[in-house]
Amino acid sequence: MAGKRKPKIAVWKFASCDGCQLSLLDCEDELLAIAGAVEIAYFPEATRTRLKGPYDLSLVEGSITTPEDAARIHHIRRSSKALVTIGACATSGGIQALRNFSDVKDFISIVYAEPAYIDTLTQSTPIGEHVAVDFELRGCPINKAQLVEVITAFLAGRRPKTPAHSICMECKRRGTVCVMVAGATPCLGPVTHAGCGALCPAYGRGCYGCFGPMEVPNTEAMSGAWKALGASEGEVMRVFRNFNAWSAPFRTESEAHEKEE
Amino acid sequence: MGQGMEQRLTIEASGLDGLFAVLEERGFTVVGPTVREGAIVYDRLASPADLPRGITDEQDGGVYRLKKRDDDALFGYVVGPQSWKRFLDPPVKRLWRAERDGSDFRIVPEEVPREAFAFLGVRSCEIHAMEIQDRVYIDGEFKDPGYEARRRSALIIAVQCTVAGGTCFCVSMNTGPKSESGFDLALIEVVDTERHVFVIEAGSPRGREILEALETRPSEASELAEAENRIADAAARMGRTFDAEGVHDLLTQNLEHPRWAEVAGRCLSCANCTMVCPTCFCSTVEDVTDVSGDHAERWQKQDSCFTMDFSQLHGGIVRSSTRSRYRQWLTHKLATWIDQFGVSGCTGCGRCITWCPVAIDLTEEVAAIRANPPDAVEPHRRGKP
Numbered sequence: 001m002a003g004k005r006k007p008k009i010a011v012w013k014f015a016s017c018d019g020c021q022l023s024l025l026d027c028e029d030e031l032l033a034i035a036g037a038v039e040i041a042y043f044p045e046a047t048r049t050r051l052k053g054p055y056d057l058s059l060v061e062g063s064i065t066t067p068e069d070a071a072r073i074h075h076i077r078r079s080s081k082a083l084v085t086i087g088a089c090a091t092s093g094g095i096q097a098l099r100n101f102s103d104v105k106d107f108i109s110i111v112y113a114e115p116a117y118i119d120t121l122t123q124s125t126p127i128g129e130h131v132a133v134d135f136e137l138r139g140c141p142i143n144k145a146q147l148v149e150v151i152t153a154f155l156a157g158r159r160p161k162t163p164a165h166s167i168c169m170e171c172k173r174r175g176t177v178c179v180m181v182a183g184a185t186p187c188l189g190p191v192t193h194a195g196c197g198a199l200c201p202a203y204g205r206g207c208y209g210c211f212g213p214m215e216v217p218n219t220e221a222m223s224g225a226w227k228a229l230g231a232s233e234g235e236v237m238r239v240f241r242n243f244n245a246w247s248a249p250f251r252t253e254s255e256a257h258e259k260e261e
Numbered sequence: 262m263g264q265g266m267e268q269r270l271t272i273e274a275s276g277l278d279g280l281f282a283v284l285e286e287r288g289f290t291v292v293g294p295t296v297r298e299g300a301i302v303y304d305r306l307a308s309p310a311d312l313p314r315g316i317t318d319e320q321d322g323g324v325y326r327l328k329k330r331d332d333d334a335l336f337g338y339v340v341g342p343q344s345w346k347r348f349l350d351p352p353v354k355r356l357w358r359a360e361r362d363g364s365d366f367r368i369v370p371e372e373v374p375r376e377a378f379a380f381l382g383v384r385s386c387e388i389h390a391m392e393i394q395d396r397v398y399i400d401g402e403f404k405d406p407g408y409e410a411r412r413r414s415a416l417i418i419a420v421q422c423t424v425a426g427g428t429c430f431c432v433s434m435n436t437g438p439k440s441e442s443g444f445d446l447a448l449i450e451v452v453d454t455e456r457h458v459f460v461i462e463a464g465s466p467r468g469r470e471i472l473e474a475l476e477t478r479p480s481e482a483s484e485l486a487e488a489e490n491r492i493a494d495a496a497a498r499m500g501r502t503f504d505a506e507g508v509h510d511l512l513t514q515n516l517e518h519p520r521w522a523e524v525a526g527r528c529l530s531c532a533n534c535t536m537v538c539p540t541c542f543c544s545t546v547e548d549v550t551d552v553s554g555d556h557a558e559r560w561q562k563q564d565s566c567f568t569m570d571f572s573q574l575h576g577g578i579v580r581s582s583t584r585s586r587y588r589q590w591l592t593h594k595l596a597t598w599i600d601q602f603g604v605s606g607c608t609g610c611g612r613c614i615t616w617c618p619v620a621i622d623l624t625e626e627v628a629a630i631r632a633n634p635p636d637a638v639e640p641h642r643r644g645k646p
């Protein structure tokens with residue numbers, strides 16, 4: 001790919017908090033190298049430049065929550081050679097997918113003075129439910145080192161390395177003592193996708209599942225372990241109903257505990 | 262190498278300062294037990310003040326708690342979440358770098374480590390674990406130069422077990438609680454209202470040289486008797502037992518036993534058991550490049566047969582069910598390891614039981630398979646890992 005023109009990158013935002021895009025801006029040193037290696041064609045958070053597609057790589061943040069966005073993502077897909085979703089919103093619907101478990105009309109009437117101005121979908125859904133996605137980068141927010149890895153891998157034409165095993169392996173490699181076994185602290189690490197480097201357990205906290213379900217999550221056994229440590233049905237339901245609530249394994253598990261409550 | 266007839270010597274607990282000084286003089290980095298994050302972990306120690314004085318560990322399946330002892334014992338606990346393999350074979354390490362050089366590239370090898378460790382407080386099961394890993398990293402056709410350098414320079418100061426943990430079963434595996442060989446020095450801690458001493462013996466010329474530099478006195482008969490008593494007491498109080506008789510054939514002939522599916526229902530596939538096991542040796546390599554494409558590095562990371570990538574071959578993942586992954590771990594550890602290396606892969610340290618978040622216990626799993634008659638399925642994969 002070297003030699004000719006620089007690859008064009010675009011960064012798109014849907015329903016999200018911008019935290020994942022900020023991770024890209026936070027890559028200071030790497031960003032200079034990235035900026036030298038690519039052409040930033042569209043990234044409103046960082047630049048007013050707005051180049052027309054097609055784009056070699058589109059990074060998509062956020063979930064689909066409105067009819068316009070549901071249409072816009074198809075345009076982006078059509079003008080992108082590769083489309084990579086970044087963060088929990090884009091890969092699983094985000095925290096705003098909590099609406100999927102209730103009736104969104106109830107929220108609208110409570111929150112907005114003029115509900116008539118609100119045009120929204122009943123559900124918040126990940127990008128992958130609307131268009132084909134080439135790679136999904138997990139995390140709420142994403143880990144900036146992993147973002148650099150994804151962009152670098154794309155530029156080099158190789159597969160990014162973002163292992164899908166448990167958080168536990170990250171704890172053990174860094175030498176963090178298991179908070180669940182040694183501290184009786186409920187932790188989602190065993191069912192959570194690696195990527196953060198086991199941040200919370202390193203500070204004595206249980207994992208909140210920011211990176212979503214790992215490759216083979218046994219959520220039922222996980223819930224059993226939480227209950228053995230004293231968590232109630234409601235607590236188990238809520239812990240799976242977080243930033244990745246709409247990911248299939250976490251959704252199924254939280255629903256199982258909703259019924260039992 | 263322990264020469265039984267040698268005169269036994271004693272040092273006072275306060276004499277451990279002298280031991281640290283002697284080790285430092287000889288250029289060793291002392292690594293040993295210390296309390297961190299609610300557990301006794303192995304780390305670099307500055308002085309005996311870093312040791313877990315008066316602390317013990319209570320262990321059971323999925324449970325580990327530190328407790329105060331009613332004495333000042335420095336080694337009155339069993340084994341923690343880590344093992345010495347963390348130092349002999351670091352879990353994450355760079356193997357080499359590559360730099361672009363015009364249209365070619367240049368490999369920059371990683372330097373062989375020069376730091377010499379003195380491991381203080383090595384248990385009998387842990388010496389066995391090192392010897393098992395030696396077969397993997399040193400004795401085979403392909404050596405790991407980093408491991409070999411660290412292992413050959415490391416000084417082993419054993420501490421004989423005088424308490425047994427809730428998940429220990431070294432007696433069943435013939436690996437403890439008393440170290441008979443494989444150490445440079447061995448200590449037995451004797452602590453009661455009147456004394457706090459260590460009976461000390463050398464197991465190698467290197468150990469003997471260090472012993473001679475220490476302030477010692479001949480052991481009193483009562484100290485020796487008490488020391489032996491305490492080891493015997495530990496042997497009698499194993500938290501678990503394991504029937505190792507014929508376990509190779511039992512497992513390899515029961516690959517379709519219903520118990521595998523049953524345990525798979527409980528298992529999280531989290532890999533903690535393999536990560537804490539002192540003999541597991543699997544790793545993966547990751548090649549990384551930077552944005553410029555001018556630098557590349559190869560990193561080695563501790564891996565586990567519980568991940569999907571582990572069995573990713575051309576065309577797909579071979580062990581996609583937890584049933585097959587749990588079976589891989591257990592059959593490798595207890596059965597096919599013997600085919601591969603001539604010994605069992607299990608030392609009976611109990612870590613995989615304690616540190617499993619859902620308390621899966623390999624001694625129970627094997628007992629359950631043993632309790633039910635073989636399922637009469639053809640042993641078609643017999644002996645294959």
Ligand code: SF4
Nearest residue numbers: 538607608610611613
């Ligand atoms: S299999 Fe379990 S008990 Fe055996 S050596 Fe490994 S961690 Fe210890």
Ligand code: SF4
Nearest residue numbers: 541542543566590593
């Ligand atoms: S049990 Fe699994 S992780 Fe351990 S050495 Fe065997 S294959 Fe490797």
Ligand code: SF4
Nearest residue numbers: 528529531532534617
């Ligand atoms: S046996 Fe326990 S520690 Fe091992 S993978 Fe299964 S749940 Fe995790």
